[in-house]
Structure formats: structure tokens, C-alpha cells
Amino acid sequence: DAKTTQPPSMDCAEGRAANLPCNHSTISGNEYVYWYRQIHSQGPQYIIHGLKNNETNEMASLIITEDRKSSTLILPHATLRDTAVYYCIVRVVSGNQFYFGTGTSLTVIP
């Protein structure tokens, strides 16, 4: 599975959009981009995933560049409860596990 690079930490003001970047320059054509978050050492929570097209659900939006070498997770209106470690993962469908890496620690500031 391809490696990902994320900034170790970010801050975001409450109510503003949080934009979390991820680089995955070695991604291959059959690898999906997944985003999870982990709040205070609870079990990781699935957020969103995509292959080529931008995706949106009730939690977030995922923007994938045309060359698929990077992506951005957007939380449109961050709340204090969005403070967590966010993991960007690329993975083939047939893979056994998700390689979570160290993620980005997002702090939402009141």
C-alpha cells in the first residue's frame, strides 16, 4: 500500500472549515483514499473514502487531485468535538489492513 504524508498537527477555529491535506504521490490506480479519525484513543471512526472523484457525505468532503497524488479532507464547520487525530490511508481493495501512520492531530479552538 502507498505511503501517505500528513502534517503532524493543525489548529482550526470553531465554526470555520478545517482543511486537512494528505500527500500520496506513489498511489497506484487501484488504491482508494480513506479518511478515519480517532478521538481520545477510542476506536478509529470511518469518515469518507474515494477513488478518483470528489466525495461528500454528512461528515465531510474529500477532494482528490486529478493526478491523485494528493487529497484534502474538508470539515465544513468544525466543532470542538472534531478535535481528534485524522488519518489518511491509501489501500488496495484486497489488502488486509489499514496502515494508519501517525496522522494529523487537529485541535479545534473555541
Next chain:
Amino acid sequence: EADIYQTPRYLVIGTGKKITLECSQTMGHDKMYWYQQDPGMELHLIHYSYGVNSTEKGDLSSESTVSRIRTEHFPLTLESARPSHTSQYLCASSAYLPDQGPADTQYFGPGTRLTVL
């Protein structure tokens, strides 16, 4: 959102004891996984199963064992707990999401925080 349960949530136990960490899911998922995570560190896969009577070891070597006798149940056992086993253990399950293609999203339980004295 998948329903996946782990018990106990917290366990403090003495060295040499045998322990079993329980994991159950009610979604009928074929695939189940056990990860280990130390505080502030990455998750590491220690066991996985693709279905009943199927178990495999993950990338991280572990002295624990698992069994999969029923689809919904994937317990993890340590025959003789040691302080080096102190960690958080996370269970997950997955199935294909047919309406979104073969994406195989994993859903996690709340975890069991194990402390071996």
C-alpha cells in the same frame, strides 16, 4: 455505522493470568481484525480473519491467539499475560459496500485497554 462491541473496556490483571478479550459484531461482516495500539503510537495489525475457521497473523508479531467459530464473534486470548502486553486492543470488521464498489471499509469497536501488572 456498524455495530461492533468489545468487552471489557478496561482490564487490569496480574502477570501470568490467562485473559480473553471479546469482540462481537452484529452486521454479518465476514472479515474481522485485531489491532494493537500503544498510547500515541500507530495501530498495528496482529490478527485477521476472512470468515469462520479462518485466522491469520498480521504484520506485528503477537503472543496472543484468536479463534473464529462464529461469524459474529472473534475473541483474542493471551495464555499468560505479561507487562509487555500492556496496550490498547482494537477490534474491527468489514464487508464490501455494494453501492460504493469494492471498498471494504473497516469499522472499529471502542477498544479494550489492558494493563498487566
